[in-house]
Amino acid sequence: MRVVFMGTPDFSVPTLTEIVSSGHEVLAVYTRAPKPAGRGQAERKSPVHETAEAFGIPVFTPRSLKGEAEQLHFSSLGAEVAVVVAYGLILPKPVLDAPEFGCLNLHGSLLPRWRGAAPIQRAVMAGDKQTGIVVMQMDEGLDTGAMGPTEIIPIGPDMTAGELHDQMMRVGADLMGRALAALERGSLQFTPQPEAGTTYAAKIDKAEARIDFTQSAEAxxxxxxxxxxxxxxxxxxxxGGKPMRIKALRSTLASGSGAPGTVLDDLTIACGTGAVRLTQVQREGKGAMDAATFLRGAGTLPERVS
Structure with a gap:
């Protein structure tokens, strides 16, 4: 099929690779413009940009698709379908309507639960036992389009958002590949989303990152x-006599109780109810390390954290 691919981060790369390897003609790739990054603040291309160039595919990086000139250019490509995976720009109706079969989006949740920007993180933070990935026919709403092929993905009790992200991008690439094959055969079907069960996955705010140990250990x-x-x-x-910010990257539920924030044993910390054992952490200016390595370098810990 004649495809325009629209995506930006590493999450999108396996799907682009799957489409190319399946023999579809990728007419163009749309991705976010290069941004300054690193110490030298040199402009860095997105993972999708670099992958597309390696495949020899033309790349376009408009700041917006709202202008008539950009919309006419998109339409002139003559795509049968556009595949959208974590692109990052809003697609106006003229863009949505330009391809013969519209725009297919790979969304990381079991819609209508967790529509929006951060479905993977929100599912884990809410303690969901499962999530999924779905091929959705895009419309003008926020992840409100009809649903096509879907894969359910269990969320283990200690699974991180990063682990779920990596599993989803692999499963999603295969799912989109199968969806395009079905579209080519004329057998791809969609079902409207149910009204019940809608939740929204708002973008993660920095203020949400500080741990409040007065919450339950599970939270x-x-x-x-x-x-x-x-x-x-x-x-x-x-x-060393000064407060240091410590990132907690992995944890497990643990036994024990005490005032919230009390260090019970090694890196086991009391919560509002129950306790958590931190198994991987990161000090300011250091890389991630397991708890044993951290404790060897930290010396005697204070009785409480904050």
């Missing part, structure tokens, strides 16, 4: 794994 554990590896849930620990 703290879900916050830690839902924000791992980025942006990372954190707390302050007094080391």
């Amino acid at each position: 703290v554990h879900n916050q830690i794994r839902g924000l791992s590896p980025f942006p990372g849930a954190w707390f302050e620990l007094g080391l």
